[in-house]
Amino acid sequence: xxxxxxxxxxxxxxxxxxxxxxxxxxxxxxxxxxxxxxxxxxxxxxxxxxxxxxxxxxxxxxxxxxxxxxxxxxxxxxxxxxxxxxxxxxxxxxxxxxxxxxxxxxxxxxxxxxxxxxxxxxxxxxxxxxxxxxxxxxxxxxxxxxxxxxxxxxxxxxxxxxxxxxxxxxxxxxxxxxxxxxxxxxxxxxxxxxxxxxxxxxxxxxxxxxxxxxxxxxxxxxxxxxxxxxxxxxxxxxxxxxxxxxxxxxxxxxxxxxxxxxxxxxxxxxxxxxxxxxxxxxxxxxxxxxxxxxxxxxxxxxxxxxxxxxxxxxxxxxxxxxxxxxxxxxxxxxxxxxxxxxxxxxxxxxxxxxxxxxxxxxxxxxxxxxxxxxxxxxxxxxxxxxxxxxxxxxxxxxxxxxxxxxxxxxxxxxxxxxxxxxxxxxxxxxxxxxxxxxxxxxxxxxxxxxxxxxxxxxxxxxxxxxxxxxxxxxxxxxxxxxx
Amino acid sequence: xxxxxxxxxxxxxxxxxxxxxxxxxxxxxxxxxxxxxxxxxxxxxxxxxxxxxxxxxxxxxxxxxxxxxxxxxxxxxxxxxxxxxxxxxxxxxxx
Numbered sequence: 001x002x003x004x005x006x007x008x009x010x011x012x013x014x015x016x017x018x019x020x021x022x023x024x025x026x027x028x029x030x031x032x033x034x035x036x037x038x039x040x041x042x043x044x045x046x047x048x049x050x051x052x053x054x055x056x057x058x059x060x061x062x063x064x065x066x067x068x069x070x071x072x073x074x075x076x077x078x079x080x081x082x083x084x085x086x087x088x089x090x091x092x093x094x095x096x097x098x099x100x101x102x103x104x105x106x107x108x109x110x111x112x113x114x115x116x117x118x119x120x121x122x123x124x125x126x127x128x129x130x131x132x133x134x135x136x137x138x139x140x141x142x143x144x145x146x147x148x149x150x151x152x153x154x155x156x157x158x159x160x161x162x163x164x165x166x167x168x169x170x171x172x173x174x175x176x177x178x179x180x181x182x183x184x185x186x187x188x189x190x191x192x193x194x195x196x197x198x199x200x201x202x203x204x205x206x207x208x209x210x211x212x213x214x215x216x217x218x219x220x221x222x223x224x225x226x227x228x229x230x231x232x233x234x235x236x237x238x239x240x241x242x243x244x245x246x247x248x249x250x251x252x253x254x255x256x257x258x259x260x261x262x263x264x265x266x267x268x269x270x271x272x273x274x275x276x277x278x279x280x281x282x283x284x285x286x287x288x289x290x291x292x293x294x295x296x297x298x299x300x301x302x303x304x305x306x307x308x309x310x311x312x313x314x315x316x317x318x319x320x321x322x323x324x325x326x327x328x329x330x331x332x333x334x335x336x337x338x339x340x341x342x343x344x345x346x347x348x349x350x351x352x353x354x355x356x357x358x359x360x361x362x363x364x365x366x367x368x369x370x371x372x373x374x375x376x377x378x379x380x381x382x383x384x385x386x387x388x389x390x391x392x393x394x395x396x397x398x399x400x401x402x403x404x405x406x407x408x409x410x411x412x413x414x415x416x417x418x419x420x421x422x423x424x425x426x427x428x429x430x431x432x433x434x435x436x437x438x439x440x441x442x443x444x445x446x447x448x449x450x451x452x453x454x455x456x457x458x459x460x461x462x463x464x465x466x467x468x469x470x471x472x473x474x475x476x477x478x479x480x481x482x483x
Numbered sequence: 484x485x486x487x488x489x490x491x492x493x494x495x496x497x498x499x500x501x502x503x504x505x506x507x508x509x510x511x512x513x514x515x516x517x518x519x520x521x522x523x524x525x526x527x528x529x530x531x532x533x534x535x536x537x538x539x540x541x542x543x544x545x546x547x548x549x550x551x552x553x554x555x556x557x558x559x560x561x562x563x564x565x566x567x568x569x570x571x572x573x574x575x576x577x578x
Contacts, residue, residue, distance in 0.1 A: 345501025432538020
């Protein structure tokens, strides 16, 4: 049963081949058996899952037939879950039991999803390797010596190892797409404002966006359809109808115009990944697409701009963790300042502290124009590049990452080396456009991801291209050995 | 312009982050590496370019001024480090 996709699960539940309770029990057993090797879960909510599965079976018996009714999933541990610890993989929230549900959690529960637990991640979603978690690193099921990517590394490892068919994630600079690429999954970061951020613990509010990771584009379409939509509780959520993503999947690719940015294929890209990407392009051409080279000249400035904007917003967002109203408080503070400083100093890990300090510096008196304002101007240049490119092409295609998964510890002592791994993904966050990563081959037994980018609100187009590619290839069906 | 140890102490104070003295040299070095990366921005010509704060250039939506949330003080205080009589406790601020 663990090999089934969400779409297959929906058919199996409808045909009464198995019940939601049987399915959840089977997956809980797999989590117990295999997760000690991966560390993908921070919290397993077995009792709650059983209750939700029973409720889903009862709803189905009463005549309901929603596609996600009884579908097992798990949430990245930055989505608040009422009555369940929501740690953000940080010591500072180790004891935080959320008093409310995130909108995404509420919407998926209403659709009948059964949540099996909370998934490991980089602390406060800051990282590309899932090595900064307070609960220890996550391992890649394709090679347990390697990282699964980050920050949604627990989501990626759990789905890739068939512990769950799909998971929620969040993407501020690539945190859905990069781990999807490194673990042979399909993951989509929607347009900024498409999915509510309410109850999703904030990292960088003008960049953060929730989305699904799954094994197929079809499953991403199913989940995104349930996650997306207007939410009055998120003031940046967009009030615009949600497309029928499932209906979009079957559109033929005849006449699809694909742009290959020359900047994506320059120095820094592993040539073996370049070959895999070009092989993917050949398949899409056979399906009717046309291909041309395009330019995104400001891409090279994206990493410096991102590492101003994201830390600046983080330094502001994370000021709420002060040891007063919730979360970790240091022992025996001598005064209020000592309480703040030691609670935060002891509660946050090294990478989080680094980013808070970079952001604090960038926003401090006298530096605001040189850093934050400058970065926001570059942000507009990057967005203008995309708007210009989408006059000529329908989607932009390239590698999701410059390299396949690397060994645990290899880049953990050099933050800059890890930052550079985000080069292909962060432009979509800065511009706010949707992006998807899909499986496109292997290098030395490690998965390669291809990234697709589209204009605002064209998530349906991305899922369509990925689905058509997945009808013509079987990379996405490959499973890691030993799980 | 490289940060000195005293600059890092000042930034940590502004961010209310307690740092061990032992962490300071390494933190100073890493922050200088990151600022070196960030400073590549200064070579970009942004003359006449407006800053972009929101990708869709949306403005903040307003809602009617109505009470929409119930009082959940007990639930929120149940997860606080220290409370008494409905108040959050912190060390004495005024002697």
